[in-house]
Amino acid sequence: MSASLGGSTAIVGIGQTEFSKAAGRSETQLASEAIVAALADAGLTTDDVDGFVSYTIDPVSETELVRALGTPEVRWSSRVPYGGGGSQGVLLHAAAAVAGGAARVVVAYRAIKARSGARFGRAQVSSRATSSHEGSTAGQWCSPFGVLTPASWMALNATRYMHTYGVTSADFGRAVVQLRDYASTNPNAHFYGSPITLDDHQASRWIAEPAIRLFDCCQETDGAVALVITAADRAPDTPTPVIIAAAATAGLFEEEIASNHYRPNLEVMDGSVALAAQLFGAGISRADVDVAMIYDAFSPILLMQLEALGFCGFGEAKDFVADGNLAPAGLLPCNTNGGLIGEGYIHGLNLTVEAVRQLRGTAVNQLDAPHTALVSASRTGVILQRPS
Amino acid sequence: MTRPAPIVTDDNASFWEAARGGKLVAQGCRECGRLRHPPRPMCPECHSIQQETVELAGTGTVYSYAILHHPRNPAFTYPVIAVLVDLDEGVRIVSNLVGVEPADVRIGAPVHVTFETTADDMAVPVFEPDGPPA
Numbered sequence: 001m002s003a004s005l006g007g008s009t010a011i012v013g014i015g016q017t018e019f020s021k022a023a024g025r026s027e028t029q030l031a032s033e034a035i036v037a038a039l040a041d042a043g044l045t046t047d048d049v050d051g052f053v054s055y056t057i058d059p060v061s062e063t064e065l066v067r068a069l070g071t072p073e074v075r076w077s078s079r080v081p082y083g084g085g086g087s088q089g090v091l092l093h094a095a096a097a098v099a100g101g102a103a104r105v106v107v108a109y110r111a112i113k114a115r116s117g118a119r120f121g122r123a124q125v126s127s128r129a130t131s132s133h134e135g136s137t138a139g140q141w142c143s144p145f146g147v148l149t150p151a152s153w154m155a156l157n158a159t160r161y162m163h164t165y166g167v168t169s170a171d172f173g174r175a176v177v178q179l180r181d182y183a184s185t186n187p188n189a190h191f192y193g194s195p196i197t198l199d200d201h202q203a204s205r206w207i208a209e210p211a212i213r214l215f216d217c218c219q220e221t222d223g224a225v226a227l228v229i230t231a232a233d234r235a236p237d238t239p240t241p242v243i244i245a246a247a248a249t250a251g252l253f254e255e256e257i258a259s260n261h262y263r264p265n266l267e268v269m270d271g272s273v274a275l276a277a278q279l280f281g282a283g284i285s286r287a288d289v290d291v292a293m294i295y296d297a298f299s300p301i302l303l304m305q306l307e308a309l310g311f312c313g314f315g316e317a318k319d320f321v322a323d324g325n326l327a328p329a330g331l332l333p334c335n336t337n338g339g340l341i342g343e344g345y346i347h348g349l350n351l352t353v354e355a356v357r358q359l360r361g362t363a364v365n366q367l368d369a370p371h372t373a374l375v376s377a378s379r380t381g382v383i384l385q386r387p388s
Numbered sequence: 389m390t391r392p393a394p395i396v397t398d399d400n401a402s403f404w405e406a407a408r409g410g411k412l413v414a415q416g417c418r419e420c421g422r423l424r425h426p427p428r429p430m431c432p433e434c435h436s437i438q439q440e441t442v443e444l445a446g447t448g449t450v451y452s453y454a455i456l457h458h459p460r461n462p463a464f465t466y467p468v469i470a471v472l473v474d475l476d477e478g479v480r481i482v483s484n485l486v487g488v489e490p491a492d493v494r495i496g497a498p499v500h501v502t503f504e505t506t507a508d509d510m511a512v513p514v515f516e517p518d519g520p521p522a
Contacts (some may be wrong), residue, residue, distance in 0.1 A: 076438075121459060122459060123459040123460055125392040125461060125463060126395075127395070128395070129395045129397045129400075132481070137397075137400075137425075137426065140394065140395050140397075140400070141426050141481075141482050142482050143392060143394075143395075144391060144392060144393070144394045144506060144512045145468070145470060145482055145483055145484045145512065145514075146461065146464035146468040146470065146484065147468075147470045147482060148461055149459065155454035155456075155470075156452050156453070156454050156470060156471075156482070157452070158454075159452045159454055159495070160452035160472075160495070163452070163495045166468055205457070205458065205459050206457045206458070207453070207456075207457060207458070208456050209447070209454065209455035209457065210455070211454060214458075253432070261472055261480065261482055262426075262480055266451075266452065266472075332452075339454070341395075372521060
């Protein structure tokens, strides 16, 4: 985002459905429920909405959504590729549309039936030459070798990371224990009331050895979340706005989505290095971040992002985590809803909703009046701030 | 228990045709000589669309790996040993390591290519360790 866009837009409403393993209704219904809740939260109605943005992979058609919601006139819509890595890109798209005048009130949404519908974790051989939703050819070079799931794609990078910096499965496990601790006090989390020990983590079965055990994986989840974005100068008319201080996307040469196997040094998530250079380039520093939401589809990429985003040195995330820095009293309280591993996997957009709750002071694991929140989905990210 | 056939497209046909004939190849740019894998329709260096198929030595080292246990697809034998191989000519490939126990897989190990058949009478390049297991 150019510096001139920073601060000119705001998230004014958040909404969601329950998160479950079997929603028992369509994604279009889930999205509609979350959007109506988000608009009510903002003190707005469907008549106010003139823009929609979601992921290319989201199954809910704008046309069907408009039919369900009764939205009178859509003036702008957009989709962001790269799956969950693109999740925070919906905020960049929405902010640019509002700041540029293409839309006045944009709804960003993600509806998913990742457990009762199409599961990401199923070992299926695709009959397509490209990803079903965004045209990447990466999968066709993995499928003939049995590299069929996001865990298997990412484990190749994570093993290299472990090799380079002497990281162990237990190092990842310490982060998971913290995430499960946050989830254990979050009634909306899949793992509510279910904390684990490091021994529990180490006893969970291998998915992709030596990097990913079962407890390192996010939860396949059914549900939907929605956020309402409008101009910052309209936001004071809404009950609890949060300013989009920065939003950015960094897609690098030869970088792929989860199957990023061709960049020279895979032990570094250099898309996140580039992302941080944009987010922290305009007057906000890492020291300003009071709470972080970091995309944790699998625990290794949480540690790798901590380093790439600059919160610790390369190879130091294992110590940063072991020192308790992700906990409420740590240097960087992180994924306070339990993250995608502990709360559920609405493909990363539930992390953004949690960031808004923290800044509003309404999170279940509420920190002491945070002012600045970072959400990183490795190649897309936002910095949100409480209005001063 | 047969591997699925690779999906052949306009952009990747030369690679899979060569693999079927027992050859490991990469795309080379006819203008600037840059090698590239996976194949693509234009040279990202000089934008030439003139390309040639360059046969590789089939030797390289294990850049990274993952022993895949779950979930399982009936077309493969588990655990699957997935590897990234850095080939000596400077391109990287996703593949499998065969002829080795999972516990003996090492980053940096020298490997060489061999081929396994797939459905539809196709073949994929896989790798085996150069020497006896360490």
